[in-house]
Amino acid sequence: MEAAVYHGEGDIRVEEVPDPEIEEPTDAIVRITHTAICGSDLWFYRGQRDYPTPGRVGHEPMGVVEAVGDDVTHLRPGDRVLAPFAISCGECEFCRKGLYTSCVEDEGWGGEHDGAQGEKVRAPYADGTLVRIPERYADDEDVLESLLPLTDVMCTGHHAAVSAGVGAGDTAIVVGDGAVGLCGVLAAQRLGAERIVAMGHHEDRLAIAEEFGATETIAARGEEAVERARELTYGGANHVLECVGAESSMDTAFEVARPGGTVGFVGVPQGVDEAAFLDSAFGKNVALRGGVAPVRQYVDDLLADVLQGTLDPSPIFTKTVDLSGVPEGYEAMDEREAVKVLVKL
Template sequence: MRAAVYYGPEDVRVESVPDPELASPTDAIVRVTHTAVCGSDPWFYRGESDREEGSRVGHEPMGIVEEVGDDVRSVDPGDRVFAPFTISCGYCEFCRKGLHTSCVNGDSWGGENGGGQGEYVRCPHADGTLVRVPDRHADDEDTLEALMPLTDVMGTGHHAAVSAGVEAGSTCAVVGDGAVGLCGVLAARRLGAERIVAIGHHEDRLDIAERFGATDLVTARGDEAIERVNEMTHGGVNHVLECVGAASAMETATGVCRPGGTVGYVGVPHGMEGGLDVFDFFGDNISLRGGVAPVRAYAEELMADVLQGTLDPSPVFTKTVDLEGVPEGYRAMHEREAVKVLVKP
């Protein structure tokens, strides 16, 4: 089969690799029909995070089940499924409490199971990982593209909103205009936020934020952004979604959070070599909640809204490539020419 493989900074190639095979009775083989390039992928692409050369890449697969192990009960060959960015068993202590990213039997998509950006993947713990799409929606392309962000960015934006305590009537701020931040806006609107301030630097992305429900747009940076948000909200907001991970984004998040408020953080931390200054949290009794999003815990809830037509995060895909175009997809993400790249093998 063909799959994307990482060989070093700015060097992702699509090449022939062995097809994955069932290795356990709990496995499933999935033929990938849709996948994506994630906003976290450019970190290793730029050489700013470690990744083994020669490893397969991608972690957002959707496709058709081709084969299942003897112990798999929730899916059958021919079923349309999608999978979160981490593999989880579904039955351990942490999966049972909805913290699938801490699964004691968990795994990633980057090993010999095929990688998410390829023609096939092997899914260990198929019953705990794969989400089956109802047959009546299994071939509707618009629906499938709306479901694709549930593999990562929509669930992650939702986790930020939930962690920040967003509820009906809330005023909140979203720091970051990448795919996760945009989905955070959509999640905040879904949870009933009355006012949503989107903070970002790219007009085209903030246009999507406005389409998703942002009521106020702030393009300033640093102290100027903090000043602007605090001025327009008369002292800041009680709920902040931090969707970037950079130290500067966390500083903005704490700067616009009212005393006693909550920052829900889901941005992959980077640029924090000096550590996180917790004094602002301490001094204003600001709570910090979040972390890597257990998107499997939210999958059915969000899918129900997509299928009834009340949730559509697909506009975060601003570029589409085929499998051979994955290297171009990485370049476009690296150059910020795309919010998120959809891949149709």
């Protein structure tokens, strides 16, 4: 079969790899029909994070179950499924408390394991990881494209909003206009925020933020952006979503938080000097909550909203490629020519 493989900075190739097989009785084999390229994939693509070389890539799988191991009880061949970016057994101490990203099995997609940007994957702990899509929607392309972001970015944006404590009538500031930030806007709107200020650097992305419910947008940079956010919110917001992970975005998030507020952070930290934002947090008694999004905890509720037509994150996909176009997709995201790339097999 064919799959996308990382060979070094800026070098993604689609090449032949062995077909996956059932190795454990808890496994399933899934034929991938839809996946995506994530902003976090750009860290290793740009050489800014270590990654196995060569290494399989992609962590947002959706497809059809082809085979299951003897111990799999909740799935059967032919089921349409999606999977969170983190594999989880569903039974350990942390899975039982909803912290699926801390599962003791500690497995994920890509690297030395099967990556979602390929024709098939072996899904370990299939009962704990795979989420079945109701049969009536199994061939509804519009619904499937709306569900795919639940594998990562929609649930990650939701985790930022939940961690920041967003609720009905609140004012929230979202730092970042990538796919996660845009989904953070959508999540804040879903949770009932009355005002949502989206901060970013790209007018086209901020237009999507407005479509998702942002009441104001800020395209400025640095201190100018901070001052504008404070003006709009009369001194800052009690609920701030940090959706980038860069040092500048962390600093901005704490600068626009009101004293006693909370920053919900989900951006993968990269090159962050914690001293800078901790000083601001300490001085204003601002709380920091968040981390890696436990997608499996949120996915059932968000899936129900998508299926009833009240949630649609699919506009984050601004470019579509097939498997052979995955290298082109990475280039487009690296050059900021696409918010997020949909891969259809």
